[in-house]
Amino acid sequence: xxxxxPKLVCFSxxxxxxxxxxxxxxxxxxxxWIPVVCSGKIDTSHILKAFRAGADGVLILGCSEGHCHYQxxxxxxxxxxxxxxxxxxTFGIEPQRVEIRFSLDPEGKSMPHLLNKMKENLIKLGxxxxx
Amino acid sequence: MANKPxxxxxxxxACAGCDEAIVDLNEAILQVxxxxxxxxxxxxxxxxxxRIEAMGDEEITLSILTGSVRNSDHEExxxxxxxxxxxxxxxxxxxxxxxxxxxxxxKTREDIFNWVYRDAPTVVNPxxxxxxxxxxxxxxxxxxxxxxxxxxxxxxxIDVDFYLPGCPPPPDLIANAxxxxxxxxxxxxxxxxxxxxxxxxxxxxxxxxPSRMEIRQIKRIHEVEADPDSCFLAQGxxxxxxxxxxxxxxxxxKTNIPCRGCFGPPPGVVGAGPKYLSALTSLIKAETxxxxxxxxxxIDDPAGYFYRFTEPTSILGRKMPGKQMEE
Numbered sequence: 001x002x003x004x005x006p007k008l009v010c011f012s013x014x015x016x017x018x019x020x021x022x023x024x025x026x027x028x029x030x031x032x033w034i035p036v037v038c039s040g041k042i043d044t045s046h047i048l049k050a051f052r053a054g055a056d057g058v059l060i061l062g063c064s065e066g067h068c069h070y071q072x073x074x075x076x077x078x079x080x081x082x083x084x085x086x087x088x089x090t091f092g093i094e095p096q097r098v099e100i101r102f103s104l105d106p107e108g109k110s111m112p113h114l115l116n117k118m119k120e121n122l123i124k125l126g127x128x129x130x131x
Numbered sequence: 132m133a134n135k136p137x138x139x140x141x142x143x144x145a146c147a148g149c150d151e152a153i154v155d156l157n158e159a160i161l162q163v164x165x166x167x168x169x170x171x172x173x174x175x176x177x178x179x180x181x182r183i184e185a186m187g188d189e190e191i192t193l194s195i196l197t198g199s200v201r202n203s204d205h206e207e208x209x210x211x212x213x214x215x216x217x218x219x220x221x222x223x224x225x226x227x228x229x230x231x232x233x234x235x236x237x238k239t240r241e242d243i244f245n246w247v248y249r250d251a252p253t254v255v256n257p258x259x260x261x262x263x264x265x266x267x268x269x270x271x272x273x274x275x276x277x278x279x280x281x282x283x284x285x286x287x288x289i290d291v292d293f294y295l296p297g298c299p300p301p302p303d304l305i306a307n308a309x310x311x312x313x314x315x316x317x318x319x320x321x322x323x324x325x326x327x328x329x330x331x332x333x334x335x336x337x338x339x340x341p342s343r344m345e346i347r348q349i350k351r352i353h354e355v356e357a358d359p360d361s362c363f364l365a366q367g368x369x370x371x372x373x374x375x376x377x378x379x380x381x382x383x384x385k386t387n388i389p390c391r392g393c394f395g396p397p398p399g400v401v402g403a404g405p406k407y408l409s410a411l412t413s414l415i416k417a418e419t420x421x422x423x424x425x426x427x428x429x430i431d432d433p434a435g436y437f438y439r440f441t442e443p444t445s446i447l448g449r450k451m452p453g454k455q456m457e458e
Contacts, residue, residue, distance in 0.1 A: 006263070043405070043406075043409060044405035044406070044408050044409045045401070045405040045406065045446060047405075048402065048445075048446040048447055049446055051213050051447060052446050052447055076412070078420075078421055078423070079412035079413070079415050079417075079427075080408065080409050080412045082412075082420075082423055082424055082427050083408055083411070083412050083427045083430070083433060084243050084405070084408060086427065086428075086430070086434070087404070087408065087434050087437065088436045089434075090237050090432075090433075090434035090435075091434065091448070093447075117409050124316055125269055
């Protein structure tokens with residue numbers, strides 16, 4: 001049997017994550033990486049569409065609290081994610097499949113590690129059961 | 132007489148509330164009957180299906196179909212009426228978006244059968260018998276329609292020309308729709324025969340909405356005495372007005388009940404549920420993660436709230452029989 005390799009979509013804020021590095025170089029280490037202008041720009045439907053398209057998990061990386069370039073976009077998305085996790089459960093998608101982290105990492109050095117850590121958790125969960 | 136346009140009214144997976152709404156046209160229905168010939172309407176009159184089968188293709192001018200598609204009988208009738216009709220109107224929230232019946236998509240067919248025929252406390256079924264599509268008794272075969280694993284909207288099964296949402300649609304929009312068909316003054320195919328704005332735009336409570344809304348506690352309508360003039364959301368009561376199309380006549384709002392979203396999303400919105408979710412959370416005012424979670428955890432069955440009428444059209448819930456939906 002082929003080893004299960006979870007598909008992970010990573011949205012990250014350009015103001016906090018990986019802006020000092022060459023985007024293509026970092027992108028080569030992270031599949032399905034979508035840098036956005038602010039984590040607050042991530043619409044709930046983007047996350048759902050990722051699952052619809054076959055993602056096993058979604059990782060959202062925003063700026064640390066108090067450091068949002070647009071005042072509180074990160075917090076707005078955090079609230080969305082908390083509620084979305086409850087909604088996803090009804091659809092048969094475990095809440096752990098959406099993770100949100102706030103920090104600053106201009107060189108994006110920790111990003112591949114964070115992705116791998118989430119992938120390990122997804123391997124424990126296995127593929128999305130319903131859908 | 133012979134030249135009157137023919138109209139069929141048929142229920143699929145419906146509760147007959149939509150049929151009742153047509154009856155509620157009251158005197159106006161007499162004018163409708165003057166101008167059209169009703170060839171099928173199980174709620175009101177006796178007709179035989181083989182008469183419809185014997186008709187020529189597109190002989191019926193308009194088929195008004197209510198309800199979702201949940202079993203093989205619904206599908207068969209939807210396909211038959213599509214073939215025999217020039218125009219098909221998806222009538223009511225169930226035909227348009229799946230309706231409340233669509234919430235059944237949160238469970239599998241197996242879950243539903245197990246509960247309804249085995250596990251519910253009121254069920255007595257010692258031999259655990261489940262409905263079969265074919266049963267042989269004394270050499271005869273009895274048949275039942277096949278119960279599908281999914282609730283479909285009408286347009287996931289057949290081509291639909293027009294949509295009239297609502298649970299049920301209000302009389303003025305029904306009369307407009309019928310008149311448009313009779314007079315031939317029709318909007319482009321695929322149109323929804325209802326206004327384009329969101330409910331909040333026409334809501335009388337909008338005037339008393341505070342400039343900055345902050346929800347610190349979610350309340351359910353039966354737990355409080357809601358102020359009859361103030362915005363529900365400003366009172367912490369979940370109201371789907373921001374993500375719902377107007378045109379319903381605001382019967383709920385006028386009786387001090389928040390909008391539940393039976394008119395579906397305004398035009399251009401795919402997935403009213405997530406849009407509403409984003410809008411609602413942006414109003415939540417809390418400092419710490421614990422406080423945010425406390426407010427969110429107090430929302431009972433959020434998926435049921437946000438997808439009450441639209442689950443089968445939602446990003447995660449939609450399905451087309453036999454093929455994968457493109458996103």
